[in-house]
Amino acid sequence: MNTINIRAFVNKEKDINYPLWHPYSNINKNINHMLNIVRGEGVYLYDTNGKRYLDAASGLWNVTLGYGNEAINSSIIEQLDTLSYCSLFENTNPTAVLAAKTIKNMLPEYFKKIFFTCSGSESVELAIKLMREYWFHMGKKDKNIIISLADSYHGTYYGSMSVSGIEREHLNGFVPLVGDIEFFKPGVCNKCKENSEYPNCKLDCLRAMEAFIRNNEERIAGIVLEPLLASKGVTILSEKYIKSVQELCNQYNILLAVDEVAVGFYRTGSAFYFQRFNLKPDMVCMAKGINSGYLPLGAVAICDDICNLYMGGDEALIHGSTQAGNLLACAASIATLKQYTEMNISENVLSNGKYLIDQLRSRILRQKNVGDIRGQGLIIGIDLVKDKTCKTSLEVEKIVMIKEYLKRRGLITYMSDTGITLLPMLIVEKSHVDFIVEVIEEIFNTVVY
Ligand SMILES: Cc1ncc(COP(=O)(O)O)c(C=O)c1O
Incomplete structure (x- = not known):
């Protein structure tokens, strides 16, 4: 198995001259692992290096119809x-x-x-x-x-x-x-x-x-x-x-x-x-x-x-x-x-929402660190647990690291204290869903945490 230690991605350095105090954040928030986003198009965001990310958090759950509509x-x-x-x-x-x-x-x-x-x-x-x-x-x-x-x-x-x-x-x-x-x-x-x-x-x-x-x-x-x-x-x-x-x-x-x-x-x-x-x-x-x-x-x-x-x-x-x-x-x-x-957006939400949750359930629900996958339409929660039987949530630091890994792989997700939340845009297509599932599945096959 090709394993990647995601701890390596979390850089601990802080910049005291940085002028922003971010919402819901420690004043010394480590900005080194934040994305520096400069452009958006459809379901994608681009950072200063031109790297593309599929935004499966819809901004902060609000960018429903994509960037540059x-x-x-x-x-x-x-x-x-x-x-x-x-x-x-x-x-x-x-x-x-x-x-x-x-x-x-x-x-x-x-x-x-x-x-x-x-x-x-x-x-x-x-x-x-x-x-x-x-x-x-x-x-x-x-x-x-x-x-x-x-x-x-x-x-x-x-x-x-x-x-x-x-x-x-x-x-x-x-x-x-x-x-x-x-x-x-x-x-x-x-x-x-x-x-x-x-x-x-x-x-x-x-x-x-x-x-x-x-x-x-x-x-x-x-x-x-x-x-x-x-x-x-x-x-x-x-x-x-x-x-x-x-x-x-x-x-x-x-x-x-x-x-x-x-x-x-x-x-x-x-x-x-x-x-x-x-x-x-x-x-x-x-x-x-x-x-x-x-x-x-x-x-x-x-x-x-x-x-x-x-x-x-x-x-x-x-x-x-x-x-x-x-x-x-x-x-x-x-x-x-x-x-x-x-666009009859409701139809897209229901069909791609079902496709996403079905794919996630069939491909990752059996993993020992996945406690539950549930959702309605295009809002889906994946519980990450220490072990299936005890259902205790994975430590928050580990969930953060998993989120970091997904980001490195070009997928932006939202994190809760119970795991990963997916809120893809309402215009999401099947190919986007396939990418989301593929990258999430990778966590369980390649990542040590
Ligand atoms: C259910 C619910 N109510 C209220 C709010 C607060 O909204 P806002 O961040 O726009 O103030 C949020 C934000 O996430 C929310 O999810």
């Missing part, structure tokens, strides 16, 4: 030549209106308004504010507790960070976080101790949340639901659990906001993931795939009940940021959403 470029340029900026605080304009209308048309009719933001974090931030203010205006000031899921990720602004259940231990220095937030364990069938298969299970995973809600009936403002735990290695919630969360919301008068930042805009095949479960959320938080990552943009779709409450009074909603609904970002969104429809 002509229609998106043209739309942005046309807008740039007409009007580069228009504040939505005081004005309206046709571009922002058309972008909002297009998004609204992808959703059930009861969504009355689209509120633009600059990011997924800001979308969640707004959803939480609306949850609390809704009940405030309804005369229920104490109905302000927000429920979220352990292992969920919702962003890094104060509110969105406070409702994120993942890696809470890193938030200790930011205390006090936004208060009155309660976390409950997500319902995940393959982690179930009960071992009885859906739909015959007793739904033990929901018991604690249900009991808490029952005991605090008048206090719960809303539930923020990440319907698929994307940052936790693509943890898939059971259908029954998701539907039961909706039922609890109905039964106890609780607002439901689904966070579709990662899975919205066809990532899983359907326009929005919640639509598969016939949920009736009150708000939908979006970003990422909204404009294929060309410019910062997020949005919250808001239901008629919430809108009607504000329509009845003179109260302004105190939320907004200078660049929210930026015209260039909206122009990129219009061109992106049009292509999703014209």
Whole structure:
């Protein structure tokens, strides 16, 4: 066997004169093993040496239609030549209106308004504010507790960070976080101790949340639901659990906001993931795939009940940021959403997503370091474990090294604490999938870690 020791790839030197502090990073981040990217075309990125990489992370899960997409470029340029900026605080304009209308048309009719933001974090931030203010205006000031899921990720602004259940231990220095937030364990069938298969299970995973809600009936403002735990290695919630969360919301008068930042805009095949479960959320938080990552943009779709409450009074909603609904970002969104429809992107996501997961399962699932492979459409998690029987995750350092190896081989992936996450672009083709699988399979045949 031709073995390569990937430890050799991880250079430990640091450059103290380097000016950037990178997101989610140690200030001394070792930049020597970061890619220095200068060009992009379709599903590929190119570094300063002209080396090509297949981007199976879609940028940061957002570049759905590829780099240098002509229609998106043209739309942005046309807008740039007409009007580069228009504040939505005081004005309206046709571009922002058309972008909002297009998004609204992808959703059930009861969504009355689209509120633009600059990011997924800001979308969640707004959803939480609306949850609390809704009940405030309804005369229920104490109905302000927000429920979220352990292992969920919702962003890094104060509110969105406070409702994120993942890696809470890193938030200790930011205390006090936004208060009155309660976390409950997500319902995940393959982690179930009960071992009885859906739909015959007793739904033990929901018991604690249900009991808490029952005991605090008048206090719960809303539930923020990440319907698929994307940052936790693509943890898939059971259908029954998701539907039961909706039922609890109905039964106890609780607002439901689904966070579709990662899975919205066809990532899983359907326009929005919640639509598969016939949920009736009150708000939908979006970003990422909204404009294929060309410019910062997020949005919250808001239901008629919430809108009607504000329509009845003179109260302004105190939320907004200078660049929210930026015209260039909206122009990129219009061109992106049009292509999703014209290309019938859903079909490509479902067929190549199935091909990718089938190939991975048939070629690497038997490996002793592969615990599980799961996904929906084009978001797929590969659990890397020390050993199949114990299912303990491989050490993070080893996962980092594997990711480094893949990069060396021209494949960019996303890493979670449970393994490798693949989020190829929605325009991915069969030949790209073959390359992804071939390089990942190599890890188990050639790499010592
Ligand atoms: C589910 C979810 N919500 C919110 C966010 C935060 O979005 P942003 O990074 O645009 O602020 C993310 C980002 O990955 C996400 O995956």
